[in-house]
Amino acid sequence: MEVIRNVAIAGASGALGSPILNALLKSELFNVTVLARQSSQAQFPASVKVVRVDYNSVPDLTAALTGQNAVVSVLTTSAMETQIPLIEAAMKAGVRRYLPSEFCANIGNPKAASLPVYHSKLAIHEAIKQQARDHPHFTYTLIRNGPFLDWSMAYGFFFSLDGGSTPFYDGGDRPFSTTTLATIGRAVVEVLRHSEETRNRAVFVQDLVTTQRKMLAIAQKVAPDCKWTPSDVSTADMEIMARDKYANGMVDLAASMGFFCRSVFGEGYGGEFQEVDNELLGIPLKTDADLEELIRGLLQYPSSEGRAVLNPQISDRSLKRAYRKMGAVTLELSKHEFDSIGALEENERGFFIAKRPFTFNMNESMVSANLPEEVFPFQTLCLLEDLSDHESKLMEQLLFESQRLSPRMKDSMETGLFWVCLAARYSSMFDEIYWTFIDRRYYGTFSC
Ligand SMILES: NC(=O)c1ccc[n+]([C@@H]2O[C@H](COP(=O)([O-])OP(=O)(O)OC[C@H]3O[C@@H](n4cnc5c(N)ncnc54)[C@H](OP(=O)(O)O)[C@@H]3O)[C@@H](O)[C@H]2O)c1
Structure with missing residues (x-):
């Protein structure tokens, strides 16, 4: 396969997209083009070529990708299907390597693959494999890296950053592979450099294998004044709750977290990679000392990545x-x-x-x-009123016309309980919700 020189990246402004874009630029090996939505407010370095695209238009995308050798998609989790026209356009434009927005757990593991949160990624696998079968010039690589190490820690996914109660999933002893955003950026560069060896397969990369208990022990060592109280949480229970929510159309972050935790900490879900490609990619493993450094940095300067909190110093x-x-x-x-x-x-x-x-x-x-x-x-x-008008129309269109309400939700809308719960949850909008939707329902129209 010819050397890859021209690389287009979609979603370069995101949490993972930014470090990948940095790594591509820093390598000085590629001519990089960023694809961004027309509506995107993202800013990029002046030296980078940015093309605004309509992700629904195959001709628009094909024009943007003409002359590109590879496409790296780092599009957001909720827009996986956006890649279907992107893949078709990549094939039509003669792109030779497509890296889909994968960057997750080992979803080649059948148990992990059964989790609904990953179904949209699996649908993308089908699309790229089909293109690769039908058009041999089109090839792909799936990068799997486990949970983002620095990003997940900054969000308190592995242990609470503020001390106090912290969940231990399935006992906290399950080893899992995890990788920093910067290493994933480097892995993308190396996959493109090793295009022959990484053709049409999943590539596994990790910084290290650790456990929640190990991480918490390090945190306790670097922050002796902080006290944590671990509480056991079963990922099997989380999965049951998440499935129930998804089945009722509640595809929210809490439910998705249930599936993510299951894929990382659940027994037999492949959270610890059995074989990794670090050696091929020239990416050394991090040590426990590196992990300690990361945790120390995060606990002393918690606002450094992602999570805006006050620096105690x-x-x-x-x-x-x-x-x-x-x-x-x-x-x-x-x-x-x-x-x-x-x-x-x-x-x-x-x-x-x-x-x-x-x-x-x-x-x-x-x-x-x-x-x-x-x-x-x-x-x-x-x-x-325009805003509430707009919201009502939106709800009608999205909820009633598409009949996506579960019986319990429909009942809740009919009895008005929905508005009471909403008002209780959004205290900032309490007045607005109460006077628009609740008062009249329960106390009738105003009379002097
Ligand atoms: N392993 C893990 O721990 C982990 C954690 C989080 C995410 N991930 C995975 O990493 C990948 C990237 O996720 P991320 O969190 O970095 O994404 P993100 O920051 O949420 O979004 C990435 C970019 O996608 C574009 N985008 C947003 N909404 C879009 C839409 N509706 N249609 C088209 N483009 C849209 C935006 O780019 P522009 O504004 O420039 O157009 C955005 O900056 C995903 O595959 C995700 O599942 C893995």
Whole structure:
């Protein structure tokens, strides 16, 4: 196979995409092109060629991929199916190697493969294998790395960063393979360099094999003042709950976590890789001392990766300065009267509403419940009613027309219990929900 020189990467702005893009650039071996959504707000280094694409359009993608030798997809978990047109376009454009957005547990293991959270990745396997069978110029490599080591630790996946109660899955002794984001970036570079040896197969890479107990023992050593209380959690129970939720259409993060934990810590799910390709790729294993260094860095400077928390080493002076700045922003915002709802921007004249509203909850619905971005408003909204109008229409369309409500959920909507629970969960919206959906239902219309 000819040397791979031109590489396109999709999803380069993401949690894993950024370190992979860095590794590709740092290697100085490739001409790198980033594919980004037209709606993406992501910023990339000025030296990188960025092509905005419509992931639904095979002709658009084919044009973007013409001249590329390889495509690395690092698209988000909830948009796996976006790769179907991307794969077709890659084949049509003459791309020789496709790396799908895999980067997960060993889903070649039949038990792991049975977990619904991985079914969208398995559907992608079918699509690339079919293309590789029909068009021998098209080849693929699946990279499996286990849970992201630094990223998962920063999110408290292996043990709680703040001490206190922390779950030990299936006893906390199950060895599992795990890899940092930077090493995965390096693995991508090496797979492209070793294209012949990595053709049409899964490549396994790991930084080390460890257990939750080992990690917690290291944490206890580096932070002796912090106290942890491990509690046993059964991944079999987590799987049962997750399956129940998925069966009722509740594809949320908690349910997906149940499946992820099962694939990493469950007995017989292949969490510890039996054979790895580190040697072929020239990637050395990390040692316990490296792990200790990582944990020490995370516990002393917890905001370093992903998780925004206050650095305990911060000086009183810096803290006061930060609080003063936050106070100034809050005061500034409280002076404004906005006539529409949307995202704020600041210019020399102050704050103004510049873009469509995009709330944390909307983002969660996209990431966790697979809602397409197009269903959310594109412009700023004039009045509060517009927002609730939009939300009602969306709910009707998504929930009722597509008949995705479970009987329990339908019942809850009909009795109004849904709104009571929603108001209880979203205290910031309590008033709005109460007066719009609850009060009239239970107490009738207002009378003087
Ligand atoms: N092993 C583990 O522990 C672990 C953990 C997390 C993720 N993963 C896997 O790693 C891969 C990457 O995940 P990630 O967490 O890095 O992804 P991410 O940060 O959530 O998103 C990656 C990029 O996907 C693009 N994107 C987002 N929504 C999209 C949509 N609806 N349609 C098309 N593109 C969209 C965005 O790029 P632009 O804005 O530039 O278009 C985004 O920056 C996935 O396969 C995931 O399953 C593994």
